[in-house]
Amino acid sequence: MEKPYVLGLDMGGTNSVLGIVDARGHVIARTSIKTQEYKEIQQYVDALYNAAIQIIEPVGGIELFRGIGAGAPNGNFYTGNIEHAPNLPWKGIVPFSKLMTEKFGLPCSITNDANAAAMGEMTYGAAKGMKNFIMITLGTGVGSGIVVDGKVVYGHDGFAGELGHTVAVRSETARICGCGGKGHLEAYASATGVARTAKEILQTTKKKSLLRDLDIDHITSKDVYDAAEQGDEVAKEIFDFTGTILGQKLADFIAFSAPEAIIMFGGLTKSGHWILDPVVKAMNDNVMAIWKDKVKVMFSDLKEADAAVLGASALAWEE
Amino acid sequence: MEKPYVLGLDMGGTNSVLGIVDARGHVIARTSIKTQEYKEIQQYVDALYNAAIQIIEPVGGIELFRGIGAGAPNGNFYTGNIEHAPNLPWKGIVPFSKLMTEKFGLPCSITNDANAAAMGEMTYGAAKGMKNFIMITLGTGVGSGIVVDGKVVYGHDGFAGELGHTVAVRSETARICGCGGKGHLEAYASATGVARTAKEILQTTKKKSLLRDLDIDHITSKDVYDAAEQGDEVAKEIFDFTGTILGQKLADFIAFSAPEAIIMFGGLTKSGHWILDPVVKAMNDNVMAIWKDKVKVMFSDLKEADAAVLGASALAWEE
Numbered sequence: 001m002e003k004p005y006v007l008g009l010d011m012g013g014t015n016s017v018l019g020i021v022d023a024r025g026h027v028i029a030r031t032s033i034k035t036q037e038y039k040e041i042q043q044y045v046d047a048l049y050n051a052a053i054q055i056i057e058p059v060g061g062i063e064l065f066r067g068i069g070a071g072a073p074n075g076n077f078y079t080g081n082i083e084h085a086p087n088l089p090w091k092g093i094v095p096f097s098k099l100m101t102e103k104f105g106l107p108c109s110i111t112n113d114a115n116a117a118a119m120g121e122m123t124y125g126a127a128k129g130m131k132n133f134i135m136i137t138l139g140t141g142v143g144s145g146i147v148v149d150g151k152v153v154y155g156h157d158g159f160a161g162e163l164g165h166t167v168a169v170r171s172e173t174a175r176i177c178g179c180g181g182k183g184h185l186e187a188y189a190s191a192t193g194v195a196r197t198a199k200e201i202l203q204t205t206k207k208k209s210l211l212r213d214l215d216i217d218h219i220t221s222k223d224v225y226d227a228a229e230q231g232d233e234v235a236k237e238i239f240d241f242t243g244t245i246l247g248q249k250l251a252d253f254i255a256f257s258a259p260e261a262i263i264m265f266g267g268l269t270k271s272g273h274w275i276l277d278p279v280v281k282a283m284n285d286n287v288m289a290i291w292k293d294k295v296k297v298m299f300s301d302l303k304e305a306d307a308a309v310l311g312a313s314a315l316a317w318e319e
Numbered sequence: 320m321e322k323p324y325v326l327g328l329d330m331g332g333t334n335s336v337l338g339i340v341d342a343r344g345h346v347i348a349r350t351s352i353k354t355q356e357y358k359e360i361q362q363y364v365d366a367l368y369n370a371a372i373q374i375i376e377p378v379g380g381i382e383l384f385r386g387i388g389a390g391a392p393n394g395n396f397y398t399g400n401i402e403h404a405p406n407l408p409w410k411g412i413v414p415f416s417k418l419m420t421e422k423f424g425l426p427c428s429i430t431n432d433a434n435a436a437a438m439g440e441m442t443y444g445a446a447k448g449m450k451n452f453i454m455i456t457l458g459t460g461v462g463s464g465i466v467v468d469g470k471v472v473y474g475h476d477g478f479a480g481e482l483g484h485t486v487a488v489r490s491e492t493a494r495i496c497g498c499g500g501k502g503h504l505e506a507y508a509s510a511t512g513v514a515r516t517a518k519e520i521l522q523t524t525k526k527k528s529l530l531r532d533l534d535i536d537h538i539t540s541k542d543v544y545d546a547a548e549q550g551d552e553v554a555k556e557i558f559d560f561t562g563t564i565l566g567q568k569l570a571d572f573i574a575f576s577a578p579e580a581i582i583m584f585g586g587l588t589k590s591g592h593w594i595l596d597p598v599v600k601a602m603n604d605n606v607m608a609i610w611k612d613k614v615k616v617m618f619s620d621l622k623e624a625d626a627a628v629l630g631a632s633a634l635a636w637e638e
Contacts, residue, residue, distance in 0.1 A: 132474050132475040146575065159577050159609055160577035162574040167567065170489060181605070255484050256576075258475050
């Protein structure tokens, strides 16, 4: 019997969203549970199953499902485990795929959020038909999923693609990253990085800015965008600084895997051309001659509400 | 009929060495021609064939050969072309594989020198059995071949793996690379880079050193090694500086593809622990916690005289 559906799970530190996805990439039903309410992983899996059944029965039952794909922090594709995820309630190594398969009776694959996003773009989104591209997620952190020859790069241990934790600024005064590293891309090109840049510029200069009307400790990338739209020079400077650092690093990434495109996703992309223009300029100013003006830089074209579920679900078609 | 042999061609700007290789990785015969003597590519291919026949006939004739693998500057695996190689006599785009196949009657694959070296390590050398590793060649330049999931990464256009041209030093005073880029790894971690570092330290400090007895414009990495072996502090400082920069970049490369090992090859590796120790220290000081002390750093164990021919020949087994 043909199985027309898969389940995609977007597991976040706060919410876990589970969607039913068809082969054309439509999320035809969804449900969610609160991740933090389940202190034991088995309770979480049980609750997820109970929620899932409510949307599965109306479409015809679980025998119409091919499998489950899950995007989760520190999800390891090779082992099916979630390993030492700092923002989840379950400590140590959690055999997530195994528990899901036991409960649902379906194969379950897992990977981290950024790799899932790359799968989603390749299966349903901007990277359809591409065999070599790099996905960069610009949210609270900076994640990445690298696709080489049509496959996500997992590496020797399953943890490849941590481009947010490569060094963007190598100096004594470089920022400390959330991971403890120094000068990492994530400390500059994330939403948090933009907020830090805003605070630094406002505190160390006397430049006039609309941003001075806001609480300096709670400026968001959305605030900076709004100010840029109103012609605010400091806001533009923040995006130029951020985009230049990101573009310089993209040039290094290109030298690694020679991708056809770099696809960006996440909160910061809502800043549109304010962030895109300096990224593209710095990238082309820094790549080798053979790649100048040849690598596309684009935003994801998946709907934000669906993207994470779609990305996770894409894993399940490969099972 | 079983075909027990392949041909491996190491095409350099000066010499082209062609060897007969068996399945166990023995170079059982070799010949060479002068690359620069042939102004037309067809003349070069004809001369190579005439030289080849002299070593092919004694082992039983060309019908015992499976194919040809060639490592050449700017060799493109996808197209079989040599594209705009600055140090070869033939300009523009040269359809090398096609011409070789026409002349020899054998399939011919081509790639650049560093990718060929990676193939050689995987087929016959230190990376036997590994599916994810990075090859770094430290010679006049810095080349790289990246292996992911058992395959060399060629990327969208065939030119992936230019890690020598990622930025190691991002500052106003960073060195200009041979390619025109600024602060590239190649400008620091190559044999040429070591010579530049030696000159800089000798010119900008008054430190005592055995190296002061030499012509400052012609100090080689071998000279620096000899001085280090005699306890020279400046020589040690040169290796520490070079190794630290290389190790910092290796940490970034690990975040990309999570390799099992990094394998180094080329002239600079003759400096042994003087270069290896600072590389390993800087790498482990800079990687994320999940990779600390987990990624092997090793030297190639292929004989230097054979390595390039072996690496090229490894391509031919895949045909």
